[in-house]
Amino acid sequence: MPTDPYQTLGVSKDASQEAIQKAYRRLAKKFHPDLNPGNKQAEDKFKEISAVYDLLGDPQKRARFDRGEIDASGAERPRQRYYRDFADAGASNPYATDAGFADFGSADDFFSEIFSRHGRGNLSMRGGDVHYNLELDFLDAINGGKQQLTLPDGSALDVAIPPGTRDGQVLRLRGKGRPGIGGGPPGDALIEIHVRPHRIFTRKSDDIHVELPVSLREAVLGGKVKVPTPSGEVTMTVPRWANTGSTLRLKGRGVPRPDGSRGDEYVTVKVMLPEKPDAELERFIAQWHPVAAEREREATGG
Amino acid sequence: MSMETREFLSAARIDVGMMTAWIEAGWLGPHCKSEEFLDIDVARARLIRDLTDIGVNDEGIPVILNLVDQLHGLRRALHEVLSAVRAQPETRRSRVSRPDSPY
Numbered sequence: 410m411p412t413d414p415y416q417t418l419g420v421s422k423d424a425s426q427e428a429i430q431k432a433y434r435r436l437a438k439k440f441h442p443d444l445n446p447g448n449k450q451a452e453d454k455f456k457e458i459s460a461v462y463d464l465l466g467d468p469q470k471r472a473r474f475d476r477g478e479i480d481a482s483g484a485e486r487p488r489q490r491y492y493r494d495f496a497d498a499g500a501s502n503p504y505a506t507d508a509g510f511a512d513f514g515s516a517d518d519f520f521s522e523i524f525s526r527h528g529r530g531n532l533s534m535r536g537g538d539v540h541y542n543l544e545l546d547f548l549d550a551i552n553g554g555k556q557q558l559t560l561p562d563g564s565a566l567d568v569a570i571p572p573g574t575r576d577g578q579v580l581r582l583r584g585k586g587r588p589g590i591g592g593g594p595p596g597d598a599l600i601e602i603h604v605r606p607h608r609i610f611t612r613k614s615d616d617i618h619v620e621l622p623v624s625l626r627e628a629v630l631g632g633k634v635k636v637p638t639p640s641g642e643v644t645m646t647v648p649r650w651a652n653t654g655s656t657l658r659l660k661g662r663g664v665p666r667p668d669g670s671r672g673d674e675y676v677t678v679k680v681m682l683p684e685k686p687d688a689e690l691e692r693f694i695a696q697w698h699p700v701a702a703e704r705e706r707e708a709t710g711g
Numbered sequence: 712m713s714m715e716t717r718e719f720l721s722a723a724r725i726d727v728g729m730m731t732a733w734i735e736a737g738w739l740g741p742h743c744k745s746e747e748f749l750d751i752d753v754a755r756a757r758l759i760r761d762l763t764d765i766g767v768n769d770e771g772i773p774v775i776l777n778l779v780d781q782l783h784g785l786r787r788a789l790h791e792v793l794s795a796v797r798a799q800p801e802t803r804r805s806r807v808s809r810p811d812s813p814y
Contacts, residue, residue: 434764434765434766437761437764437765438765438766441761441762441765443758443761443779444775444779446779446782446783446786447786490750490753490754491754491757491758492751492754492755492757492758492779493783494754495749495750495751495754495755496751496754496779496780496783497783497786497787502751502783503740503742503749503751504740504751504755504776504780504783505780505783505784505787506777506780506781506784507784507788508777508780508781508784509781509782509784509785509788510784510785510788593742
């Protein structure tokens with residue numbers, strides 16, 4: 410049996426609409442669940458007050474009740490979920506604030522930790538990162554430059570390739586990912602670099618390795634030869650008796666580093682006979698009787 | 712879970728004008744501008760509506776919202792502290808609840 414709604418509000422049966430509203434406001438101020446978080450009684454009381462005010466606050470409903478056409482309880486409304494039900498949840502509360510204890514959080518990070526753990530980040534969510542793959546020519550990766558990436562939607566993304574980019578390196582383009590949610594910042598585009606192998610260069614860390622074919626004459630007598638490097642040809646002096654496998658270093662001709670320095674290029678000599686048989690060389694060699702050849706082969710295990 | 716404007720308005724039982732004004736005033740979060748509403752936005756809008764019904768004027772609403780949010784922040788912090796304390800062995804717990812205790 411519901412109690413008398415007039416009693417609930419504490420007004421007489423002939424109270425004016427203004428008096429009823431005033432009474433409701435006075436009680437609602439006191440019992441509103443959001444002004445009394447954690448107080449179950451206040452919620453029940455507020456429900457009761459609200460139900461009564463729904464009835465008596467509306468002159469037509471009040472008249473029907475007074476005439477006995479409807480009873481005080483009415484239909485039970487589905488349980489209203491109050492602000493506090495969400496605000497206390499923490500993790501998904503975009504209105505969460507640590508302002509109430511920000512001043513004693515500085516001494517030790519206990520409170521700030523509690524807060525950062527419990528989200529506030531959900532108010533506006535950062536967009537997701539998007540992953541792309543980009544295949545680069547060997548020299549484009551080493552020398553850097555601009556590349557264009559065609560996205561699945563047909564648009565193009567300009568990617569600045571820093572000099573010295575490695576195979577497998579991931580470039581991050583800030584803000585080029587998915588758009589943010591609720592005014593949040595967009596995510597990033599993460600571009601994984603795949604470097605195609607080069608015909609003659611190989612890369613080890615920041616150094617470049619290259620095999621340099623030299624003629625028999627250059628190998629024996631030494632001399633100046635042109636050597637390819639990632640940044641163009643340079644002239645290098647091959648010393649006398651540079652045998653196949655001997656390695657020469659070109660300092661600072663390797664891969665550029667972020668700090669402005671560069672790795673080195675290592676040039677491995679490979680002695681080459683002339684491509685076509687050379688009659689003059691054959692005649693010359695025929696007159697030459699080295700004594701060491703047999704022993705050398707034994708020494709190298711050949 | 713988010714919802715569209717129409718759904719939000721009917722759940723919160725407010726009209727577009729109120730919604731716009733409340734977002735403008737900062738009573739509802741800036742994420743509402745993108746017309747994506749959370750359940751908590753409905754509850755917050757209802758709270759604002761209730762506060763208005765009670766007779767709180769436009770100047771009073773943000774003051775109350777701010778205090779309510781601070782209160783919830785404190786409640787959560789307190790809740791965390793209490794769970795941390797509860798996770799401690801009994802002897803340490805009693806040191807927190809009864810600092811004068813010899814244990």
